[in-house]
Amino acid sequence: MKKYLAVFAATVFLISSCTFESKQVELALGIYTSGDWGVPNPDSLVLFDTAIERFEKDNPNIKVTYRSGMLREDYSEWVAQQALKNTLPDVFAVLPEDFGQFISLGLLKDLSKDIKDDSEFDPKSYYSSALESGKVNGTQYALPFEIAPTMMFVNKTLLSLEGITIPKPNWTWDEFYEICDKISQDKNSDGHLDQFGCYGFTWEEAATTGGSEILDGNTTLFDSDKFLSATQFAKSINALNGGENLTSIDFDKGNVAFCPLDFSYYRAYKPYPYRIKKYSNFEWDCIPMPTNGGYASELQTLQMGISARSSHKSEAWELLKYFTSDYDMQLSLLEYSYGLPVIRSILESNEASLILQKDMPSEEIYIDLAMLGNVIENANTAPNSRHYSEVKNLADSILYPAIYADANIDSMIRILQRQASDLLSK
Amino acid sequence: MTKSYKNIAITAMFAVNLTALIFITTLVRHATSIVVNRYAALSFFDALNKLPLPSDTVQAAALCVFSLLVLLTYAQTLKKDNMTLAVLNCSAQVLLCIAVMYLLDFHYNGILFIPLVNIIIRLNKNSVRFSLMLVVIAAYLFLDYDIISGGLPLNHLDNYIKIYGAGTQTLLYIALNLLVGLNIIVFVIILMQALQYEQYETQRLKELNEQVSRSAEELKVINLQLEEYALQSEKNAQTRERNRIAREIHDTLGHTLTGITAAIDACLELVGKDPAQLKKQLTLVSEAARSGLIDVRRSVGALRLDALERFSLGDALKKMVDEINYTTNIEVTLNYQHGKNSDEAKEIIYRVVQESITNAVRHGGASRIDIDISLDGVKTLVHISNNGASCKTIAEGFGLTHMRERVENFGGAITFDGSNGFVTNAIIPFRRVEND
Structure with a gap:
């Protein structure tokens, strides 16, 4: 009996040391890259490619892969299939209409502990209405990625x-x-x-x-x-x-x-x-x-969450945090997406108005961003x-x-x- | 239930349950792949209460746990008598079954029949068996999909079966019901056999009981007979003892008195004729009378068995030797080694010594007797020699014959040698050796 225990322990040690040895962690990201918000968007590939490139540079031990060309209308079915096949991406976007169901089936990891333990993470930087839409019975299961009021x-x-x-x-x-x-x-x-x-x-x-x-x-x-x-x-x-x-x-x-x-x-x-x-x-x-x-x-919120069965939960949290709260990442939404960033300070910044005004006819001004921020903050979120x-x-x-x-x-x-x-x- | 029958019963349960497990897990796997291939995963989600565990992992895990269950039940056949181990084993089996049931979302609880059968046919302590059975039955009744799903999100097997066409659905339900039914049927058959066996055992016990009570009665009768026999035996002993006393009196007193009577008659003839001769003759008579007195004393002493009863063999022998040393001119030496002799052996040794001394005095006219009692394993060696008259041929009289009979009856041996003085050698075992 002791012998078998020893062999077992040795095997566990070997396997664990192997995993520590190969420090490269591969994270799968689940997103759709076309048909964003019902409006055709050719730039979403650029958005994700640039964002991932930057993330990988900052986190050399993490490699992020995603499937490009996924249509928004196929996306929910695709996630459901991956869930049934147990190949759910570590971090994936959740459409507003799927959120309630995915939570009740237990697809998403409870983020309370990550939020509590991560001193860098500041929930107050989000529009509270956007953050609220990732909560079920007071528990945060997902973080907002982009919004559309x-x-x-x-x-x-x-x-x-x-x-x-x-x-x-x-x-x-x-x-x-x-x-x-x-x-x-x-x-x-x-x-x-x-x-x-x-x-x-x-x-x-x-x-x-x-x-x-x-x-x-x-x-x-x-x-x-x-x-x-x-x-x-x-x-x-x-x-x-x-x-x-x-x-x-x-x-x-x-x-x-x-x-x-x-x-x-x-x-x-x-x-x-x-x-x-x-x-x-x-x-x-x-x-x-x-x-x-x-x-x-x-408020319509596109959220991102971590798969409850992810085997790299701490790396997944880093990626999730990056997509949902990194200032530059969120700022790039203004350039490459039709959604709006979820970080309050972005719409209040000069950079934002510069980006938004860039493609406007000279005689017109873009919507009053302070008013827009106010509308978002006080928007209703679907249960x-x-x-x-x-x-x-x-x-x-x-x-x-x-x-x-x-x-x-x-x-x-x-x-x-x-x-x-x-x-x-x- | 015989051992081989038990094994067949358990194997049948295994076979049915293994089939059910493979059937259900394969059904779930196949249905899941159909859902994915048909792009119906999202609508399938509507029917679910939780994200199912990966179906291939579930199948592998269920089969692993099942193998563990098989190993455990097999282990039970190896160690039979340890009740604690058996109870632990049965409890572990129940837990494994619950693990399998959990993996299958409590669609199938028939697997609990395996530990149930094990408890029924392998545990033989009624109270333990009963309480464990109660646990299993409670698990069977309460760990059911309809009850558990109230508190725990579970996915019903129907959701998977409904993925198939109507015809296939019917077939699947038939197969499922057949498996569940077969499991119950096998269980009932095993239960019936176990009951029958128990009944047979009870019958056999009853018969055995009757036999025992019959034997007890017979024993009582034998006991009574033995008691009668003992009484008879006691009477016989008394008769024998009376005869012996008669013989002693005849041998000693009779003989002496006869001699004295004859000598006195001779004296009467000499009265007034030859006073010198008369005096000589009277001296002889006196000597004969004194010698007779000694003989009588010795005989009475010999009859007094209580010497042996009051003292140990060594003490009794020493007392006898001392008595002779005091009352006669004969020198007797005793060399005694104590052994674990039975009472009977002690008496025989005592008698042999006593008889030999009597003979040496009476027939040999010895002036010195050496007694040596030593041990050889579980036997006592008795060696008695005297310096009295030798005799080439020994005519065994009443005394010697009696001695030989006693010793040989007890399983010992005795020899006499009259070539130089007289030597008696006896080997007497500590305990009676029964000769057929």
């Missing part, structure tokens, strides 16, 4: 034609409704409206700006008065469109005054060269959403429930006839509340 896109040309000034950043539902009401017109008098107030203001935008949560843990909150009034407001805004079936093309053509969109659209289409492709026949800008006691924006996406899809399908047609809002909400509860109790 939803903003209200405004057709400035249309507003000035109607003699309306651009709303102030802290505008309300009432002002919003008033402007939309004023703008909705039948310009060519064919009996159909051809100029519209807003496209794409759904129950979701209404709930966010009205301050109505739809989930609290495993409880659905559709039966609250706030949600009812939010839905009613969404219905009234859409009713102004006179039953016309709008699409995003109507906004692109310049016939719609407002459209809630991700800030990544602004990042993509505001500067050259893409500004010529879209919205070329009118002046536009984006402002915070109108509120009624709620949030002026909903990290495993079933959030399912519940949202359910709400979309049930509330559609209530908002866009004549279905009774009260009864639809009651149906939604029951079905959503059933779904959650499964």
Whole structure:
């Protein structure tokens, strides 16, 4: 027996010494490199290649590999496959819609200890809303990599034609409704409206700006008065469109005054060269959403986490820390990505405005970065429930006839509340 | 249950459970690869409660733990009598089973039948067996997917089976149920056999018990007979002793009195005729009478067995020798070596010495007797010689015959030599040696 123990100990020692000998650690990184934020981005390869090169230079014992050419729409499936095959990358990006599910299945490592033990790491440098979206029940499982707040896109040309000034950043539902009401017109008098107030203001935008949560843990909150009034407001805004079936093309053509969109659209289409492709026949800008006691924006966060089964967790933490909190790395997002950095100080810096202003036409200035930072800091984050996406899809399908047609809002909400509860109790 | 039957039973359990383990783990592996190949991993996630352990690792680990279980059950057949070891072994088996069940997300708890069968057929202490069985049964009842999944995230096997087409699903469920059922059937058969064997054992014990009580009764009868026999024996001894006393009286007193009577008759003839001759004759009579008295004393002494009962053999012999040295002119020497003689052997030695002295005085007219008692292993050597009359041929009278019979009956040997004085050599074992 002693002999076998000795042999066993020797083997363990040998193996461990071998691993210490070869100090080079290979870390796999899971990211997608195209289709970022729904906007084509040819620069994301540059972003990651440069970033990894710099990281490897600073950490000569770590080699980082990643699979290029991964599309955003294929990415979730790819991660799920790697998880099932036990080949999950050590550090990988997590899409907002997958986050709740991945946490509940235990794909991601709890980062609390790394954060506590690492004196260099400063959680306060992040936008608190962005950091919050990586938490589940108070435990940090992922760190934000880049963010995109939803903003209200405004057709400035249309507003000035109607003699309306651009709303102030802290505008309300009432002002919003008033402007939309004023703008909705039948310009060519064919009996159909051809100029519209807003496209794409759904129950979701209404709930966010009205301050109505739809989930609290495993409880659905559709039966609250706030949600009812939010839905009613969404219905009234859409009713102004006179039953016309709008699409995003109507906004692109310049016939719609407002459209809630991700800030990544602004990042993509505001500067050259893409500004010529879209919205070329009118002046536009984006402002915070109108509120009624709620949030002026909903934050979309692309996060990164460490695989719970990674065999190089401490190196993975270094890499994760680098991607999510390194100043230069995060600054480079402004150049190569359509997302926004998660470190607060970057948008406040001169470097940031220089980079952002670089590709703008000389007569125009980039969005007020202080205002943008404020919007991000106070943005709403979607609950990290495993079933959030399912519940949202359910709400979309049930509330559609209530908002866009004549279905009774009260009864639809009651149906939604029951079905959503059933779904959650499964 | 016989040993070979036990081995067959355990092997059958192993075979069924190994098949079930391979079936389930292979099913999970295959289903997982299908999910990945079909690009259905994300939708498969919806059905899961936790990220499954890598399916090939699970299979390897489950088979490893299973082999350990086989080794443990085999080890149990080697050391039989150590109860603590057996209990430890059975407990370890239960833990290994729980490890396998954990690896399989508690889809399959039939593996617990292996330690259960082991406990039933290998442990024979009822209280321990019962409590261990209770533990296993509790594990079987409570470590079940439906119960555990309430507190621990587990993935149901159904999720994997549902990946296949409807036809295959049915086949898979049939195979799974067959394996689970087969396991239970094998277990029930083993249980029945064990019960039958137990019943057979009880029956056999009952029969044995009856036999023992019958024997006890017979023993009682034999005991009674023995008691009767002992009584009879005692009576016989009394009779023999009476005969001996009669013989002694006849030999000593009778003989002396006969001589005296004859001598006195002769004296009567001489009265008034030859006073000198008469005086001589009377002196002879007196001597004869005195000699007779000595003989009588000796005889009475010889009859008094309690000398031996009160003293040790050495003391008794010394007393006898001293008595003769005081009362007669004969010089007797005693050289005595003490041995672990039984009471019976002591008496025989005492008698041989006593008889030899009597004979030397009575027949040989010896003036010196040397007694030497030494040891040879587990035997006592008795050597008695005197300087009395020699006799070429020895006619063994009552005394010598009696001595020989006693010694030989006891398993010893005795020889007499009359060529120079008279020598008696006897070898007497410490304990009676039974001759067939």
